[in-house]
Amino acid sequence: MLYNLFSGIWEDWEIFRFAGTIKPYVMKKLAVVAMGGNALLRDNQVGTIDEQEQNTMDTIENLVFLIREGYDLVITHGNGPQVGNILMRNDAGESVYGIPQMPLDICVADSQGGIGYMIERMLRNALHKHGIHREVVTLVTMVRVDENDPAFDRPSKRVGRIYTREESDQIAAANKWVFKEDKKRAGGFRRVVSSPVPLEIINEKVVESLARQGTIVVASGGGGVPVYLDNEGRIRPSEAVIDKDLASALLGARIGADEFYILTDVPFVYINYNTPQQKEVEFLNYSDTQSYLDKGMFGEGDMAPKIKACLQFLKNGGEKSVITEAFKLEDRSFGTKITMEYDS
Secondary structure: OHHHOHHHOOOOOOOEEEEEEEEEEOOOOOOEEEEEEEHHOOOOOOOOHHHHHHHHHHHHOHHHHHHHHEEEEEEOOOOOOHHHHHHHHHHHHHHOOOOOOOOOHHHHHHHHHHHHHHHHHHHHHHHHHOOOOEEEEOOOOOOEOOOOOOOHHHEEEEEEEEEEEHHHHHHHHHHHEEEEEEOOOOEEEEEEEEEEOEEEEOOOOHHHHHOOOOEEOOHHHHHHHEEEEEEOOOOOOOOOOOOOHHHHHHHHHOOOOOEEEEOOOOOEEEEEOOOOOOEEEEEEEEHHHHHHHHHHOOOOOOHHHHHHHHHHHHHHOOOEEEEHHHHHOOOOOOEEEEEOOOOO
């Protein structure tokens, strides 16, 4: 039997019989697609489930061409507005009904399940519409961080609702939380938490195995549930949030993905953003991108983290990173493509 004859090299080649001829199986390209918050909820929307489902479907329709082109696919997503709502439900439940607050890791896991379910259902419907037969699975994903990461000494990521100074002082004293003045509302204060660097995707081998078998995997939602290992090697929760794009880039590198897409609310990356010298760029190499980043040409709180994630992906073996608008992925005339070197 052919299987027995070639069993010794089965991990390197898959063997198929075509009209009596044996041909090597060419591994499909694997892409990680990071859906930003606007892919689920637009700034001018209230956030009803109908709005989020429609936005999700509109974004997923732009992924169908990758599936038709034969890509294996891993989808990650943000959770900023959703986990913020979960935290506010925590506040309301505690103040009105005396329900204990849930820690941040549980809230992130909660958002992974809800958003992942929504993405998976919309994706299955899109595949059915287009007559494509692919399996889809959503995984609750833990991401390991260093418990001694310097980020824990300087929390900066704003989460949850906006409070008055008096309210924030009371809550800070009761829960040992840290608050900072909100950037968008004068006199308002929001809780800030740490955002440590992701080091390992706990179930990355499962993600890779499923994706390489052709299953579309939804994973690492909201940057993943932050955890660390104690002195005995046990997994412990971490009261933090992880940058979604950095975690997605790490996942892509760890599973050997070829391409990394970040879907956001702008069609291109701009250098000298929001200045008279602003200019869109369609192609960048690693060196020029790093130089622009070092010169502060990308918004630190907006585009710079995405650029860092793209560079990290390339540095760790990825072929191409793309930043583009959520609803324009299929249109190759949009999007900034970043590679190690410019095409000759």
